[in-house]
Amino acid sequence: MSIFTAVRNQKQTAGALHGAMQYIMDPRKTVDGERNLVTGINCTAYTAFVEMMTTKRQFKKTEGRQFYQFVQSFPADAKITPAEVHEIGLEFAKRQFPEYEVLVATHCNTEHLHNHFIVNAVSFQTGKKLHQNHGDLEQHRKVNDEICAAHGQEILEHYGRNPKQKPMKPKEYQAAIRQQSWKFQLIKAIEEALAYSTSKETFIQNMNYEGYDVAWSDSRKYITYTCPNGRKCRDNKLHDDTYLKENMEKIFAYRQAAGFIPLTPEPKEGWLTQAETFFSEMVRLGYHVEQSFLPPENGRTIARNDRKLKQREALKKLAHGHKLSSEEENQKEDLRW
Structure with a gap:
């Protein structure tokens, strides 16, 4: 069975639309073998942004809601190929949004194959603004089930508004597929977003693209995630200290200082170890800066010459039994003279 959810894109600008497209079209996520699973419905995939913006300008509807985004995901144990997932996504887009430009991208870089849909908020045929509730x-979920069933996939048993039965709520809908482990999916989403993020802001944006809301405030101790299924989870419930707020902040501070490039190999020690080292050095630097402003002890002046400081460090190492490099040997000799 597949999950169909709406992504809450709070930022509705042309830039946000372009950013969302760039994210879902990333070939590192969409390439399966020799095929890139990105297709435009009523538009060409790689000119979709220009075409959608042209439609808005043509009908003078460039303000307000720019686009809608949806995710259609399949469980890790589903007997289905990335190409089949893509075909299901295309069928869905054609059926549900026949008068709108839709970009469909299948992500096959995780255990859970899933489709991303970005739908223009303005019809290219009539100029009618799309509204979703x-x-x-x-209705999208019903159609999703019909298409999945036609492709031999399991589906949920009931959606309808039977008078004798309460309608299925979003949380109940997700509860029916708990075997997919919503918390595991959250952790995988965090790991995925981290691989592409250089800062807190880009991390939150990348989580939003995957359908997760992130409440990260300086005034609160924890980061709180709201999953597509409506469940909320704090960072301290993820069973890995790497994802704690204080450690995430250290990771991003280190990445900013080190000029981290997304998806490059991490240091052998791991990001957290490097971040801890970075912060220890910052604390030590702060201590030395503070000491430099204190009155000199016993009338001695504080050495401000870099060479003198290096020479003193060399003697300290020697005093503690450490071997010196040839450069440090020279510094030691210079200091004696």
């Missing part, structure tokens, strides 16, 4: 989401 909870009822529309339920």
Whole structure:
């Protein structure tokens, strides 16, 4: 069975639309063998942004809601190929948004194959603005099930508004597929977002693209994640200290200082170890700066010459039994003279 959810894109600008497209079209996520699983419906995939913006300008509807984004994901144990997942996504987009430009991208770089849909908020045929509510989401889920069933995939048993039965709520819908482990998916999403993020802001944006809301405030001790299924989870419930707020802040501070490039190999010690070392050095530097402003002890002046400081460090190492490099040997001799 597949999950169909709406992504809450709070930022609705042309830049946000372009950023979302760039994210879902990343070939590191969409290439399966020799095929890149990105397709445009009523548009060409790689000119989709220009075409969508042209439609908005043509009908003079460039303000307000720019786009809608949805995710259609499959469990890790589903007997389905990335190409089949892509075909299901294309069928869904054609059926549900026949008058709108839609970009469909299949991500096959994780255990859970999933489709991303970005839908223009303005019809290219009529100029009508697209509006979506909870009822529309339920309808999308029904159609999603019909298409998945036609492709031999398992589906949820009931959606309808039977008078004798309460309608299925979003949380109940997700509860029916708990075997997919929502918390495991959250952890995988965090790991994935971290691989592409250089800062807190880009991390939150990348989590938003995957359908997760992130509440990260300086005034609160924890980071709180809201999953596509409505469940909330704090960082201290993820069973890995790497994801704690204080450690995430250290990771991003280190990445900013080190000029981290997304998806490059991490140091052997791991990011957290490097970050801890970085912060220890910062604390020690702060201590030395503070000491430099204190009155000199016993009337002695504080050495401000870099060479003198290096020479003193060399003698300290020697005093503690450490071997010196040839450069440090020279510094030691210079200091004696």
